[in-house]
Amino acid sequence: MSRSNKGIRDMIKDSRVGSEVRVPSSHSSSNNLTGGILSSASMSNAKMAKISSNAVGQKESTVLANSVMSGTGNYLKQKNMNDFGGEFNKDVENVNKLSSATSKLFGGNAGGAGDIENFLPDIKDPRILGNELRRIIEEQRKELEHRNSTVQALQRNFESLSALCINERAEKTNLQKMNEQLKQENKEYAQQIVNQTVKIEQLTKDLDAIMKEKKKFEKLKDEFASVKSQLDSAKTQIEAKSQKIEQLSSDNSSLRSQIRDLKEKYSEFDNQLKEQEKLRDDLRHQLKESERNNEVLKAEIKKLQMQIQDRDQTITQYINQVDEMKNSINDLNEKLNKKINLIREFEADIERERQLKREVEKQLKDLKASQDSSNVLIKTSQQSQDELRNKISELMKKISHLEIDIERVNEEKQKLQKELDEQKELFKRGAGDLQKECQQKKERIAELERRLKNQDDDIISLQRSLGDLQDLRTKQNDEILILKEQVDQRLKMIETLQKQILDIQAQKEDQLSNQRTEYMNAINQQKQELQTIRSQLKQKESDIQGHLAKIASLENHLDNLTNQSSELGTYQKQMQDKLDAMTDENANLQTKISALELQLQEYKDQVDQMNSKPTTNIDEVALLRQQLEKELQNFRTLEKQKSEQNSKMEQMIKEKRSMEAEISQLRQEKKDLLKEKQEFEKKSAYTYERLEDAMKKIGQLEKDLELQDEVLKKRHNEINNLLKENTNYKNQLDNIRRLYGDLDEIENRLKIATLKEEKINNLLAKLDHVMSSTENNLSCYSCMGLLQDPVILAPCGHTSCKKCLTSDTCPECDKKFKVQVPSKLIGDLVNKYQFKKDAIQTFRSESIWKNILDSKQ
Numbered sequence: 001m002s003r004s005n006k007g008i009r010d011m012i013k014d015s016r017v018g019s020e021v022r023v024p025s026s027h028s029s030s031n032n033l034t035g036g037i038l039s040s041a042s043m044s045n046a047k048m049a050k051i052s053s054n055a056v057g058q059k060e061s062t063v064l065a066n067s068v069m070s071g072t073g074n075y076l077k078q079k080n081m082n083d084f085g086g087e088f089n090k091d092v093e094n095v096n097k098l099s100s101a102t103s104k105l106f107g108g109n110a111g112g113a114g115d116i117e118n119f120l121p122d123i124k125d126p127r128i129l130g131n132e133l134r135r136i137i138e139e140q141r142k143e144l145e146h147r148n149s150t151v152q153a154l155q156r157n158f159e160s161l162s163a164l165c166i167n168e169r170a171e172k173t174n175l176q177k178m179n180e181q182l183k184q185e186n187k188e189y190a191q192q193i194v195n196q197t198v199k200i201e202q203l204t205k206d207l208d209a210i211m212k213e214k215k216k217f218e219k220l221k222d223e224f225a226s227v228k229s230q231l232d233s234a235k236t237q238i239e240a241k242s243q244k245i246e247q248l249s250s251d252n253s254s255l256r257s258q259i260r261d262l263k264e265k266y267s268e269f270d271n272q273l274k275e276q277e278k279l280r281d282d283l284r285h286q287l288k289e290s291e292r293n294n295e296v297l298k299a300e301i302k303k304l305q306m307q308i309q310d311r312d313q314t315i316t317q318y319i320n321q322v323d324e325m326k327n328s329i330n331d332l333n334e335k336l337n338k339k340i341n342l343i344r345e346f347e348a349d350i351e352r353e354r355q356l357k358r359e360v361e362k363q364l365k366d367l368k369a370s371q372d373s374s375n376v377l378i379k380t381s382q383q384s385q386d387e388l389r390n391k392i393s394e395l396m397k398k399i400s401h402l403e404i405d406i407e408r409v410n411e412e413k414q415k416l417q418k419e420l421d422e423q424k425e426l427f428k429r430g431a432g433d434l435q436k437e438c439q440q441k442k443e444r445i446a447e448l449e450r451r452l453k454n455q456d457d458d459i460i461s462l463q464r465s466l467g468d469l470q471d472l473r474t475k476q477n478d479e480i481l482i483l484k485e486q487v488d489q490r491l492k493m494i495e496t497l498q499k500q501i502l503d504i505q506a507q508k509e510d511q512l513s514n515q516r517t518e519y520m521n522a523i524n525q526q527k528q529e530l531q532t533i534r535s536q537l538k539q540k541e542s543d544i545q546g547h548l549a550k551i552a553s554l555e556n557h558l559d560n561l562t563n564q565s566s567e568l569g570t571y572q573k574q575m576q577d578k579l580d581a582m583t584d585e586n587a588n589l590q591t592k593i594s595a596l597e598l599q600l601q602e603y604k605d606q607v608d609q610m611n612s613k614p615t616t617n618i619d620e621v622a623l624l625r626q627q628l629e630k631e632l633q634n635f636r637t638l639e640k641q642k643s644e645q646n647s648k649m650e651q652m653i654k655e656k657r658s659m660e661a662e663i664s665q666l667r668q669e670k671k672d673l674l675k676e677k678q679e680f681e682k683k684s685a686y687t688y689e690r691l692e693d694a695m696k697k698i699g700q701l702e703k704d705l706e707l708q709d710e711v712l713k714k715r716h717n718e719i720n721n722l723l724k725e726n727t728n729y730k731n732q733l734d735n736i737r738r739l740y741g742d743l744d745e746i747e748n749r750l751k752i753a754t755l756k757e758e759k760i761n762n763l764l765a766k767l768d769h770v771m772s773s774t775e776n777n778l779s780c781y782s783c784m785g786l787l788q789d790p791v792i793l794a795p796c797g798h799t800s801c802k803k804c805l806t807s808d809t810c811p812e813c814d815k816k817f818k819v820q821v822p823s824k825l826i827g828d829l830v831n832k833y834q835f836k837k838d839a840i841q842t843f844r845s846e847s848i849w850k851n852i853l854d855s856k857q
Helices: 005-020 033-051 054-076 081-105 110-116 126-250 252-258 262-380 386-429 431-465 467-612 618-740 743-777 824-844 846-856
Strands: 790-794 799-801 819-822
Touching: 126 743, 743 824, 790 824
Parallel strands: none
Antiparallel strands: 790 799, 790 819
16 A cells, blocks of 8 residues: 555646546537446546645645655665765756646746745756646547547447346346236136145045044943953952962861761752853853944944045046046147147248248339339429430339239239138148148249249349439438347347247256156156055955954953853852851861760760679660660761761862862963953054055045146146247247348347447456556555545655544654645545546446336336
């Protein structure tokens, strides 16, 4: 950011010379926005000249003297001190010359130099400096003229850019119309989605019915859990009873005396068995009812299986419909390609006929113009031009013949137009008839061309006689140039439209190909998933049937176990009652046996006494013996009964052990059944989850198929719209070709426009480079921005913003300054630079051009 005193001096010279140069008024009166901006920029130079007054010039001259002195002082410090005085005097003389030259140029008063006599001496040779200043002024004038020419070129390029912006605006309106059409299509798709939601609600109702059935099955699970709890309670009871049986095993010894009463109790036990058989019959009736319930559940399961099969059939139907739609799409694509080829052939034929019509029309126009010119010449040269009259009469005859031929040609044209209309109708009916008619038309066109050649020979003879009428053509050529400019604009429109058409066609073809491949892949994947789901469903059905059979067997077994557990409970109660009775009887028998033993001992004592007493009677002995025999017989019978009871007790113990073994087996079987039940519940839950997933997948597949149908419909509509757009674009191209001619001319003009744009961009780049360099020179050293309220510091001569000076030292060279001199000239330079920078930015901003186009429209 550091600047030398020489750079400041050059800047001041440039600003003073630029104040005298003005831009012509023709550039300021342009209608374009940039023209107005640049004209105002050129007028700012005149204001610059008025601002610079004599006093300010004198003060600036003093500042320049100080700046030169400071600059040379800094330079002479590096040299010897002996040469300091001579170089200083030379610098003072140069500064005095510059100050006198500037005061003469800008009308400064010589008396104003009295304020700076302490700094500068009197000027002796001002002529040399005046010549140098004039030379500098002329060079800057040339530079300004060169800049004005560049500005004019920029204005022209601005006008061409504005035309391009207008064309882009028209394209934007067309795109907005397309967006509105797409919105309407989205509304139709929304209606279709609503219809599909109704179908989905129906499917949800069916799923709700299935969930209700699932809840019934869960209720059965709860009942099964209650049965589990009952079995657990039975387990606890069996364990308590086993403890009681262990206690009874210790009391079996006391049951031997109670064996007599067991017969009666066995009879009672038989009666109880009969009652238990009745209970078994009741339980069998309950089992039958449970079997009926199982059959009802099986019937419901079969219904569910039938529903699944129906849904599989609907899925296959959807798949078949999709395949049919694909085939129909392929057929339609083939038909479209054929029709497009036929349309292209007919368009080529129609373009040839149109070219012939254009040539005929041109010839007719030339003839009419020649006729009008000949009439004018006849009116002007009726006095003394008998020869011309003869020629004109001959020409009139030829013209009458030509008019007759032209009428014939017009009639034939009308016939051809009618035939073209008929051909269009026949095109719809069949392509073969159209080809035949096209051949006939080609033959007719060949005949017309022959006639036209004959007419061309006559026209050539007329053109030779009407050479004086070429002046009129010059005027027409001027009009043609105007029309060519219009043609250039429209050709640009055509190229943009063609590019857009090609881009749209390429994009749509890519989208169609990609979407077709995606849909085919998705359909194949869905088919594979459906096949896998069907195989899984079959496996699950077989597994469900096996699980249902297992469930039935397990339920029967559980019923048997419950019956057996109930029977065991009743039997154990009976056995406990019997054992209690047997214990009581054993106690009674023991008391009786003890009493009998005492009696036997008494009898034995009596017998011993009788044996010791010989005096006793023999009869008493016999009686005692008889009593003993009777009691012995009773004892023997009791022992027999006791042995029988012991054998029965042993049998009861064996039966108890067998029952305990059966109970342990039943417990193990119960554990195994519980494990199987848990495994079956897990498998059933897993199967239900898989079924739900399969149903969800089926629903998703149905939705995907519906979406694919909608997409296919959309594609058909898009294809039809594209065909319509193709026809519209072709008609537009035909009209453009009629008006503007071939594409080669349009391409050449576009190339010229691109070259102009490149040159404009290069000029803008150069301007940016120049502006960046000037910005470096017009920026403050402390705030790094453009100078605001610029002040020149003396004696160093550096410039800075007034706000940035916070101390007595210069921010650039860190030296103390004595005087602050405000410089309006530098401020004007900064404003001028800012103005140019804003003008370039407005030229580059697109929003301004858009606003201009909107205002013109």
